[in-house]
Amino acid sequence: MTTKSKTGARSLRAVFAAPLLLCVLSLIGLVSALAGDGLADWLSWAALAVPVLAVAWARRRRRV
Amino acid sequence: MTSGTIRAWYLVHKWTSLICTLFLLMLCITGLPLIFHDEIDAVSGEPDQSAVAGAPSSSDGPGLKPLDAMLAKVLATKPGDVPVFMAFDNETPLMTITTAPRPDSKGAEMTIHVLNRATGETTGQETEEGLMHFLLQLHTDMFLGLPGMLFLGLMGFLFFIALVSGTVLYAPFMRKLDFGTLRVSRSERLRQIDYHNLLGIVTLAWMSVVGLTGVINAAATPLRQMWQMGELAEMTRTYKGQPPLPPSRYGSVDKAMAEVRKARPGNNPQFIAFPGGSFSSQHHYAVFLQGTSKLTEHVLTPALVDAEKGVLTDIRQMPWYMVALSYSQPLHFGDYGALPLKILWAILDLFTLYILWTGIRLWLGKRRTSADAHVREVESGGLMAPAE
Numbered sequence: 001m002t003t004k005s006k007t008g009a010r011s012l013r014a015v016f017a018a019p020l021l022l023c024v025l026s027l028i029g030l031v032s033a034l035a036g037d038g039l040a041d042w043l044s045w046a047a048l049a050v051p052v053l054a055v056a057w058a059r060r061r062r063r064v
Numbered sequence: 065m066t067s068g069t070i071r072a073w074y075l076v077h078k079w080t081s082l083i084c085t086l087f088l089l090m091l092c093i094t095g096l097p098l099i100f101h102d103e104i105d106a107v108s109g110e111p112d113q114s115a116v117a118g119a120p121s122s123s124d125g126p127g128l129k130p131l132d133a134m135l136a137k138v139l140a141t142k143p144g145d146v147p148v149f150m151a152f153d154n155e156t157p158l159m160t161i162t163t164a165p166r167p168d169s170k171g172a173e174m175t176i177h178v179l180n181r182a183t184g185e186t187t188g189q190e191t192e193e194g195l196m197h198f199l200l201q202l203h204t205d206m207f208l209g210l211p212g213m214l215f216l217g218l219m220g221f222l223f224f225i226a227l228v229s230g231t232v233l234y235a236p237f238m239r240k241l242d243f244g245t246l247r248v249s250r251s252e253r254l255r256q257i258d259y260h261n262l263l264g265i266v267t268l269a270w271m272s273v274v275g276l277t278g279v280i281n282a283a284a285t286p287l288r289q290m291w292q293m294g295e296l297a298e299m300t301r302t303y304k305g306q307p308p309l310p311p312s313r314y315g316s317v318d319k320a321m322a323e324v325r326k327a328r329p330g331n332n333p334q335f336i337a338f339p340g341g342s343f344s345s346q347h348h349y350a351v352f353l354q355g356t357s358k359l360t361e362h363v364l365t366p367a368l369v370d371a372e373k374g375v376l377t378d379i380r381q382m383p384w385y386m387v388a389l390s391y392s393q394p395l396h397f398g399d400y401g402a403l404p405l406k407i408l409w410a411i412l413d414l415f416t417l418y419i420l421w422t423g424i425r426l427w428l429g430k431r432r433t434s435a436d437a438h439v440r441e442v443e444s445g446g447l448m449a450p451a452e
Contacts, residue, residue, distance in 0.1 A: 009239045009240055010238070010239055010240070012235060015234070015235050015238045015239065015243075016235070017243075018243040018244075019231075019234070019243070019265045019266070019268065022265070022266050022268075022269070023268060023269040024269075026268075026269035026270050026273075027269055027273070029408075030269070030270070030273055030395060033400050033401030033405055034358070034359060034362075034391070034394060034395070034400055034401075035358065035359045036358050036359070037358060040358075041401050041402055041404075041405070044401045044405060045401065045404040045405060045408065048270070048405070048408045048412075049408060051266040051267060051269075051270065051412070052266075052408065052411050052412070052415075054244065054266045055262060055263065055266055055415070057244065058243075058244030058245075058246055058262055059246065061244070062242060062243075062244035062245050062246050063246045063248055064245065064246070064247050064248070064249070
């Protein structure tokens with residue numbers, strides 16, 4: 001996330017790297033509990049918890 | 065991205081959001097307790113269904129009373145009514161039988177009887193009262209029936225467009241900012257805009273899925289009618305032109321069920337729709353079979369049995385739009401991954417509420433300023449706030 005051009009602006013790829021990862025994790029979380037029980041449920045909970053944890057992380061590390 | 069492009073997306077975001085926000089607020093607020101529907105019912109005096117011993121009513125396990133006997137018991141208590149649905153449970157021997165004055169009666173005229181297939185006893189009637197039912201009705205159609213449902217579906221679609229346009233605007237806004245930046249100490253507007261963007265982008269996938277599956281659920285009635293007039297009519301075409309089968313000539317449900325089990329061993333029914341209603345033809349028991357794995361159990365396959373003779377007419381996979389509807393229910397309700405999933409659903413719902421709230425505040429704060437001023441605010445990552 002440090003790919004900055006000379007003007008200090010980020011590329012589209014850099015802006016959307018973290019959001020894209022969160023989207024993929026959310027979708028894995030949404031689908032896996034639908035596909036099975038047990039391990040699939042745990043995967044679902046872990047994956048869908050990431051967006052929530054991202055906000056907690058931002059509140060600790062990105063507050064200015 | 066040029067300023068012209070940003071301006072266009074800003075206007076799309078502003079207007080789609082403004083139109084749907086009030087309804088989305090209602091949907092998020094009523095949806096929150098509905099996530100915990102089962103848990104709330106359990107503590108608020110509804111009979112504890114999980115404590116009932118015996119084989120699941122959807123199975124053909126030992127000790128279960130015949131369906132014909134259960135039906136006779138209900139009809140004896142409700143003379144003049146005809147059966148419209150029978151629905152089963154995968155955990156307990158409890159089942160429901162819905163009766164109504166006529167095969168095509170409206171929902172309000174129906175009575176839902178709860179029975180125990182292990183003991184053969186009636187355990188009560190499901191009432192359409194209580195706070196949870198009120199919230200569900202408000203959430204589904206605002207007490208306006210089909211038009212209300214379709215209207216909320218449209219609001220859900222506008223919400224999705226708002227998500228797309230918001231994501232597009234996220235790019236120019238975040239050009240010079242680190243992911244997750246929360247500028248809380250400079251101005252209240254900057255704090256709100258940063259929270260709006262962060263919560264919006266991390267909840268994007270969940271909001272899109274819950275929003276779009278809500279839109280599909282809102283279209284359930286027209287989708288089902290399309291199936292009934294298309295696929296179902298095709299499956300029962302040899303009966304076309306025959307007068308509707310009167311309830312007095314309905315044959316054995318157990319015999320019909322046995323025919324279906326012979327053709328599809330291993331599949332259990334979720335419900336049986338009686339002739340003349342909105343889920344069957346005029347002449348058939350429509351047995352809706354569940355899939356056998358967790359992934360396929362939501363997808364129902366209709367087996368049509370001649371209601372008079374008890375002979376199987378046809379079994380066919382549901383068309384794609386009905387499969388989409390089947391998966392849209394769990395994906396919208398969040399009830400398919402035990403309590404931890406429900407808790408995550410609730411947190412993400414609260415995030416959505418905060419996004420709607422900050423969205424309203426941001427609009428109220430600077431609603432008299434020009435679109436150009438807002439474009440500059442987006443381009444500058446919020447640093448150039450519109451002047452009063």
